[in-house]
Amino acid sequence: MATIKDVAQRAGVSPSTASRAMHGSKIISQPTREKVVKAARELNYAPDFNAQNLATKASNTIGVVLPVDHHEIFSNPFFLEMIRGINSICSQHGSMTTLATGISSDELVHNIDVMIAQGHIRNFILLYSEKDDPVVARLQHFDVQYVVIGKPYADVNKTSYVDNDNIQAGTDATQYLIEQGHRRICFLYSDISKMVQGDRILGYQRAMMQQNLPNIMLEQRFENHADGVSALKKFFAQYPDVTGFVAVDDMLALKLQQVLHNDPDWKVKQFSLIGFNNSIFSELAHPTLTSVAVFPQRLGEEAAKIAMANRPTDELSTAIIVPHQIVKRHSVHQIRSLG
Amino acid sequence: MATIKDVAQRAGVSPSTASRAMHGSKIISQPTREKVVKAARELNYAPDFNAQNLATKASNTIGVVLPVDHHEIFSNPFFLEMIRGINSICSQHGSMTTLATGISSDELVHNIDVMIAQGHIRNFILLYSEKDDPVVARLQHFDVQYVVIGKPYADVNKTSYVDNDNIQAGTDATQYLIEQGHRRICFLYSDISKMVQGDRILGYQRAMMQQNLPNIMLEQRFENHADGVSALKKFFAQYPDVTGFVAVDDMLALKLQQVLHNDPDWKVKQFSLIGFNNSIFSELAHPTLTSVAVFPQRLGEEAAKIAMANRPTDELSTAIIVPHQIVKRHSVHQIRSLG
DNA sequence: AACACTTTTGCAAGCGATTGCATAAATTTG
DNA sequence: CAAATTTATGCAATCGCTTGCAAAAGTGTT
Incomplete structure (x- = not known):
């Protein structure tokens, strides 16, 4: 392995000149x-x-923080796509990326503490944003720079972030169903503490309000089939005339679809579904799922660019909004307006 | 940020004693x-x-090499699960992981060259194994230790690896279909140069041979619907009495399922399908997909353990086989044997 | 040709740890 | 109680690179 001395010697100069x-x-x-x-x-x-790094006292690696390890999260390709975006920008800049994971909030925070104490992480990128995140508290406490992908829960103006306009995305998805003639539309979500879900809900509510339509919300994770079925039974008892669902992400949409298709009565009703993320799931589903594409790779790239820019701590924060786009497939059906 | 001098001073000793x-x-x-x-x-x-690291001349980070960046690969949660396993072991040992990615073979190799030249990677874990991999050539050239997840293409005895017994897994999957009464079973694959696919094929062939059944193979990626349909048309013209498919992974199984379900004639035939990986796809599919679970997180953990062990270059290599398991769902139907 | 600048280069001191070797302290032994 | 050991500590060099500052080389001006 060649050192700078070797280079200097071969060039006939001193190491400092070589450097x-x-x-x-x-x-x-x-x-x-x-x-x-x-x-x-x-x-x-x-x-x-x-x-x-030792000599310059300026580290060159970006810590990528994954959400607390929950099987479901790790089976979502979304994160890998963001990582791919981050990594491509970082390697262009000669930076490294390293991952922070943990099977519990405590473990994750601990791992991050160690990374900070070792002092070789330039700054962090959080691949998620949620309410009262202890990781954020930690980073702020140590005054470490970070970029979040998603809308920050607090200090929005002081935090650099990359996000979709999820409120608008929620509105667009809902309006699309409305345009197709739907009037009773349910918003299906799983975890309100995630900022992204909150925003999409707001967008849905805005769209419904504009048309004087009622909000119909359902919180359900479909963690097992039986629970899903009974939740839906209860739901349809209360809202028998729902024809469309806006699901907060593709995975949830597919779980819903699965439960619906397994019941002959529900199946024939041909509910319309729209999801978010345009993940591979939406292509593989049957029928294929209409979904709002949010371009996770792009989100990752933009976050990495901000992280690379390495601004002094007190400079203004940067916010970048990545556009979204509805990808129409076969899960949304046009219906006669019941108007 | 406290240094060892601070610690030494506070303890009233010299830095060397503190260390x-x-x-x-x-x-x-x-x-x-x-x-x-x-x-x-x-x-x-x-x-x-x-x-x-500088003082000890012994680096402490593991380079995790992803396959060349192809959209499809990054939408497969499989890799993230392996990374999760690797990362959990590494952080237990106070090691870091860093990712190597590239949108082309050249770029990936270049990124790895840089990582090696920078001299801070202890060793590498390859998340894939394929024929004539230039990355492997590079690592061998620089005499850098690595562990592969999957069966090494060459130098099997000199390479440390973690793998499933994919031959056996292929046999088991095929036998399962045979037990359910199927006799004309097709093996569907997409890329023979991947070691994992080759092994599963061998396993299939072994199972079929044991029963004196003919090999029926189909190479098809289902990259777009039209191609898929015409390939299947041709296929069924040649093999009209096929009743079951062993697909080399879940994603491919689902793509096949989609094409089959879109055609009314094919749909009624209720073909049986079995996939591999037991990914989230298999749970979300409709009908849910029977699949051979291979435990990617476990694969990652074992690979990390080997990587951490840090043996001298010429010591014996380690091979670990992670067991697999068929997870029965609803995509395989029992049929009357035509025997 | 001597002086005053500029432009280039190199010396040497760090960065924060580790580690071989010498020395100081404690303990044992004669 | 002094000498010989053993045990515990500290000094200083080192890892490979960067960078402030001084010295050297080059240029131009009278």
Whole structure:
């Protein structure tokens, strides 16, 4: 493994000159620079990561924080797509990414504490945003920079984040069902403490209000089939004329679809469904699921760009909104308005 | 951020003593050790990652290599589950993980070159195994340790790996269909250059041969609906009496299922399907998909354990086989044997 | 040709840990 | 009680790189 001394020696200069030459310092003469660059290339030199970070006291790795480890979350490809976006930007900039995970909130926080104490994480990207997140509290306590993907729960103006306009997305999805003639539309969600769900709910409510339609909400995780069936039974008893569902994400939409299709009575009713995320699930479902695409890879890329920019702590925060788009498939049916 | 000097000062000893005390060196007296440990705890001290690695010339991060970036791969939660397993073991050992990705083979190899040159990766875990992988060539060239998840293509005895017994899994899946009365069973795959697919094929062939049944293979990716339909048309023209499919993974099984369900003739035939991976897809499908569970998280954990063990280069390699298990759902139907 | 600038280069001191070796303290022994 | 051991500590070098500052080389001006 070549060191800077080897490069310097081969170029016939001192290590300091070599270092400056390779960093494009203006005070190095052109011929010297060329000699150094050539030598470096010949030796296949890359600065030692640890030494460089130690010397500059500026770390170069981004900590990517996954939500607390719940089987369901890890089976959602959404996160991997965001990671892919982050990683592609980071490797363009010569940065590394490292993951923080934990099977409980405590463990996750502890892992992050260690990462901070070891002092080699430049800043963090949180792949989620939720109410009263202890991770955020920790990062603020240590005054570590972070970017969240999603809408921050608190300190919105002081936090850098990348998000979709989930309120608008909720509205768009709902309006789409309305345009197709639906009037009794239910919003299905699973966890109100996630910021993203709250926003999509708001968007739904706005769309319904604009048309003077009633809000019909259902909180249900469909964790097992029996619970799902009984919840739906109760639901339809109360709201017999619902024809469409806006589900807060594709996975939930599919779970709903599954329960509906398993019951002959419900199946024939051909409910309309729209989900969010345009995940692979929506393509593989039968019928294929209409879904609001949110471009997780893009979210990751933008978050990484902000993280790379490395602003001083007190500068203004950045917010970037990634557009969404409805991808029409076969789970939404046009109906005669009951108007 | 506390340094070892701060700890030493607070404990009233020299930095070297502090260092030794915290590393459990035998030559430090008990009272001194306690003073140091106490001081360290009070200062919330953790050794600087970069400094420590530099001094010991032994890095502590594991590079996790994802397959070349193809949308489909990143939408498969399988990988995230493996990463989760790796990360949980690594953080227990105080190691970091960092990801290597690339949108092309060249880019991936380049990223790995940089990581190696920077000299801060202890060793690598490859989340896939395929024929003539340039990444493997690179790692071998630089004499960097690595563990592969999957069966190595070459140097099986010299490579550490974690895998399922995919041959047996292929046999088991096929036998299960046979037990349910199927006789004309097709094996559906998408990319023969992946070791995992090759092994499952072998397993299928073994099971069919044992029963004197003919091999019926279909290579098809179902990248778009029209291609899928025409491929199947051709297929059924040749093999009209096929009743069951063993698909090399759940995603492919679902794509097949989708095409089958979209055609009224095919739909009524109620083909039986079995997939592999027991991914979330299999639960969300309708009907739910019978699938061979392979426990990706476990694969990741075992790979991480091997990677952590950090054996000298020329020691014997380790191979670990993680058991699989058929998870029965509703996509396999019993039929009267045509025997 | 001597002086005053500029431009380039190199010396040496860090960054925060670890570790071989010398020394100091404690203990045993004669 | 002094000498010989054993045990515990600290000094200083090192890992590979960066960077402030001083020295050297180059340029231009009288």
